[in-house]
Amino acid sequence: MQNVIELKHVTKEYGDFKLDDVSFSVPEGSVCGFIGQNGAGKTTTIKLLLDVIGMDSGEIYLFGQNIQNNSATLREDIGVVFDEMGFHEFMTGRDINIMMKNIYKNWDENVFFEYLKRFSLPSKKRCGDFSRGMRMKLQIAVALSHHAKLLVMDEPTSGLDPIVRNEMLQIFREFVVEEDHTILLSSHITGDLEKLADEVVFINGGKIILSGNKDEILEKHGLLKCKKQELSSIDASHIVSVQPGTFGVEVLVRDRQACKRQYPDMLIEPVSLEEIMLFYVNREAR
Amino acid sequence: MKGLIIKDLMCLRKQLVIYLYVVVSALILSVMFVLSAKYGNIALGGQEMMQENGMTYTDIKNLSTWVLGIFLLLPIATVSDAATIFIEDGKAGFSMVSASLPLSVKQRILAKYLTVLTMFGISVATEIVIITVLSVLTDIVSFTQFFGMMFSCASLMSIYSALVIVFCFLYGHGKEDFAIISSVALMVFTAVLCNIRSFKQLFLAQSDTQSVQAFDAFIKFFQQKFYILFFFAILTMAVSYVVSVWIAGRKRGVI
Numbered sequence: 001m002q003n004v005i006e007l008k009h010v011t012k013e014y015g016d017f018k019l020d021d022v023s024f025s026v027p028e029g030s031v032c033g034f035i036g037q038n039g040a041g042k043t044t045t046i047k048l049l050l051d052v053i054g055m056d057s058g059e060i061y062l063f064g065q066n067i068q069n070n071s072a073t074l075r076e077d078i079g080v081v082f083d084e085m086g087f088h089e090f091m092t093g094r095d096i097n098i099m100m101k102n103i104y105k106n107w108d109e110n111v112f113f114e115y116l117k118r119f120s121l122p123s124k125k126r127c128g129d130f131s132r133g134m135r136m137k138l139q140i141a142v143a144l145s146h147h148a149k150l151l152v153m154d155e156p157t158s159g160l161d162p163i164v165r166n167e168m169l170q171i172f173r174e175f176v177v178e179e180d181h182t183i184l185l186s187s188h189i190t191g192d193l194e195k196l197a198d199e200v201v202f203i204n205g206g207k208i209i210l211s212g213n214k215d216e217i218l219e220k221h222g223l224l225k226c227k228k229q230e231l232s233s234i235d236a237s238h239i240v241s242v243q244p245g246t247f248g249v250e251v252l253v254r255d256r257q258a259c260k261r262q263y264p265d266m267l268i269e270p271v272s273l274e275e276i277m278l279f280y281v282n283r284e285a286r
Numbered sequence: 287m288k289g290l291i292i293k294d295l296m297c298l299r300k301q302l303v304i305y306l307y308v309v310v311s312a313l314i315l316s317v318m319f320v321l322s323a324k325y326g327n328i329a330l331g332g333q334e335m336m337q338e339n340g341m342t343y344t345d346i347k348n349l350s351t352w353v354l355g356i357f358l359l360l361p362i363a364t365v366s367d368a369a370t371i372f373i374e375d376g377k378a379g380f381s382m383v384s385a386s387l388p389l390s391v392k393q394r395i396l397a398k399y400l401t402v403l404t405m406f407g408i409s410v411a412t413e414i415v416i417i418t419v420l421s422v423l424t425d426i427v428s429f430t431q432f433f434g435m436m437f438s439c440a441s442l443m444s445i446y447s448a449l450v451i452v453f454c455f456l457y458g459h460g461k462e463d464f465a466i467i468s469s470v471a472l473m474v475f476t477a478v479l480c481n482i483r484s485f486k487q488l489f490l491a492q493s494d495t496q497s498v499q500a501f502d503a504f505i506k507f508f509q510q511k512f513y514i515l516f517f518f519a520i521l522t523m524a525v526s527y528v529v530s531v532w533i534a535g536r537k538r539g540v541i
Contacts, residue, residue, distance in 0.1 A: 052385040076388040086383035088297065088374055095296060102289030103387055 002064060004028045004150055004182040005049065010058030012048060019044050019206040022058070026199060029179050031172065033193030033214065034186035035277055036203035042186040045203065046154050049184075050080065062150070076105060079143025083155035085135040089128025093121060096142060104146035115141035133164040140171060151175060151183045157192050165189075169196055190273040200273065202280060209280050214273070221276055222256030222268045225249075234263065241283035252279035287389060290397035291404065297374040298365075298405065305364045305409070313416050316357040320424035323350055344502075350426045351435075351505050358413060358432070359439045365405040366443040368450045369462040371398060376459030391534050395455075399527055402447045410440055427509075434509040441515035446473060448519075448526035455533045 005026040012019040019041045026032040036042050047053045049060060051071035060067045062074045087096060093116050101107040116123050119137040121130070127138055136156055143151055151172070157165045169192060175181050187193055193200060193214075200217060202210040210217065224234070227248040238259055240252040252271065253259045260268050295302075322328040332346040375381065384394055417432035427435070446469055453465035478485055487500045508515075 047385075050386050052382065072388050072390040072393070074388075075386060078386070080383075080386035082382050082386075084379050084382075086379050086381075088293075088378040088380065090299075091293075091296065095293075099289040099293045099296075102292055103287070103389065105388075 002028045003061070004063055005032070005184060006059075006061040006064075007045070007049070008059040008061075010045075010048060010060060011056045012044060012053070013056055014044075017041070017044070017206060019048070022203070022206075022208055024201045024208055024211045026182060026184055028182055029176065030198040031176055031183040031185060031196050032199040032201060033190075033197035033273075034184055034201050034203065035188065035190060035193060035273065036186075037188055037277075037281060040203045041206040042203060043154055044206075046152055046184075046186060049152065050075065050078070076146070077149045079146065079148035079151045081136070081139045081143050081151070081153040081156045083158055085127065085130075085139055087127050087138070089126060091127055092125060093123035093127070093138070093141075096127070096138070097123075100142060100146070106147045108145055108147065111147075112141055112145035115144060133160050136160060136164075136168065140168065144171075144175065149180055149182065151181075151185075153183070153185045155187055156185070157187060157189055165192060172196055190277060194273050202277060204281050210276070217276065218270065218273070220255055220257075221271045222253050222259060223271045223275060224251040224253050224259060224263070225267045225269070226251065230266070234259075238262075241279040243279065243282060252276065287393045287397050287400075290384070290387075290389070290394060291401050293380075294371045294398060294401035295404065297371045298367075298401070301365065301367060301370060305361060308364045309361045309412050309416070312357045312360050313419070316354055316416065316420055317423060319350075319353060319357070320420055320426065323426060324424060347426055348502055348505055351431075351509075352501070354420065354427060354432075355435050355439070355505075355508065358417070358436050359443075361413060361416075362406070362409045362436075362439050362443045365409045366402070366447045368398070368402050368447045369454060369466055371401065372451075372454040372459065372465075373462050376462075381459070392531050395527065395530050395534055398451055398530075399448075399523065402444070402451070403523075406440055406444055406447075410436070413440075431509040434512040437512040438508040438515050441512065441519035442473075444519045445515075445522045446470070448522045449473065452526040452530050452533070455530045455537070458537070 003025040005024075007025070008023050010019065010022040017039075022041070022045060034042050034045070044053070048055050049062070049067075051060075051067050062071075063077065065074060067074060091099075093113075097109050097112055100112070101109055113123065115121075116138075119134070119141060121134055121138055121141065127135065130138065140156070143153075157168060160168070172183055172185070173196065176183055183196075185193065185197065197214045200211065200214045201208060221240070225245055225248065226234070231242065231249055231251070234251065234253075238253045238255060240254055242252075243250050252275070253268065256268055256270070259266070319328065323332065328350075332350075335341045335346060336343065375384075387394075389397075413436045414433075417429060417436055421427070421429035421432055449469035449472055450462075450465050453468045454462055457464050457468075484500050484503055
């Protein structure tokens with residue numbers, strides 16, 4: 001399967017922040033959750049990916065092509081949704097349609113107005129008067145109306161109520177029904193990604209700390225609960241990080257099945273993406 | 287790219303409305319002025335000035351030409367505020383949207399220049415109508431002289447716009463006021479430097495005749511040598527575009 005997104009040893013240094021040797025790939029037809037706390041480097045990575053900012057070193061490939069000197073053409077197939085709308089407040093849906101149909105070669109105004117209708121967005125109302133949910137929906141309508149093959153979204157669900165968030169996740173699901181459609185979705189709301197993502201990439205402090213198939217990651221990791229005294233008996237190679245729990249300590253282990261075999265008397269539970277993120281972030285903080 | 291030009295023109299919607307008012311006002315005022323200079327109080331005033339102040343017919347004519355020049359400058363000045371586009375883009379946070387569009391940095395910058403040139407195109411076309419009307423009504427200034435003045439005004443304002451754009455890119459969003467101040471300062475400084483003798487003559491004139499001569503020289507320059515300003519306008523636009531592309535390349539994510 002072809003990789004739609006491929007980052008190889010990408011670095012970008014700002015004064016107080018460094019995106020350090022970032023490498024990951026997103027296969028075609030998958031939904032990749034890009035997870036990390038605020039300030040972890042998600043937005044910077046997305047900006048590099050879209051060639052909005054230049055990288056210091058490394059290589060980025062989109063649809064198998066290097067983005068250097070090629071990014072403008074490649075963006076024709078990419079729909080982008082940011083956490084803030086970015087359109088002028090005086091603009092209406094109709095204005096945006098006029099602008100976009102003169103920019104994108106594949107802009108489909110029928111699709112755009114259908115999305116506006118579906119999202120109950122008035123096409124004659126100024127988007128400055130829209131609520132946050134409506135603004136996000138407008139961005140999604142724009143991103144989906146030029147037959148993009150890749151959706152890149154930076155925190156699209158943050159600050160939205162659960163109903164609107166679910167509605168949006170449903171739209172994303174519909175988008176990836178097409179085999180060649182791919183999504184890169186950055187978020188710190190891991191619950192959304194657990195529902196939607198096939199692949200996950202964890203980033204923390206500008207470094208990729210974990211990446212791979214979501215189910216495999218969830219299947220492999222486990223939360224071992226034991227007394228503090230028992231901790232020393234656990235093989236250190238299994239341990240990702242340890243946190244104090246209600247009745248002892250909680251240990252995130254790399255291989256749940258192996259640990260179950262090795263320590264049959266200990267309680268090892270499945271773990272959520274959020275817990276994995278927290279344990280990995282705590283490990284890095286030490 | 288056409289889409290970005292349309293978006294920029296939408297940003298200038300308010301300005302276009304103001305422009306319409308200014309054009310109509312300028313047309314009415316200038317027609318009233320030339321009619322009054324022919325048949326009314328301004329004609330009488332001119333005669334009195336010639337009799338009592340010892341002014342010549344040429345002096346009065348030049349004074350009227352200055353007044354008409356200001357009327358012609360007003361509409362062009364209204365459309366040449368490129369900073370508004372940057373202010374609106376900055377307020378909306380449009381830079382991220384713009385950077386995610388399938389357009390190169392060069393195209394995105396070119397769109398800004400084409401918007402400004404479109405606005406100038408509109409204003410020049412309208413002004414040609416105005417000067418045609420005026421040249422029929424008055425013999426103070428001929429159509430060719432009017433055309434020269436109008437072209438000089440448009441060239442000056444396009445130099446100003448080109449400078450504003452490059453300073454807006456240089457300073458970044460939120461500093462458009464500084465871009466305007468810098469552009470005006472640079473233009474004034476260059477104008478004084480290039481015409482140091484004329485300005486000296488104008489401000490240190492020992493007699494009225496000397497200052498009138500200096501004014502005459504400026505009027506003649508605007509009317510007859512408009513192609514020099516036009517050449518500098520094209521040059522400034524081209525240099526401004528190249529510099530803007532260079533700045534935007536270094537400060538990617540700014541536009």
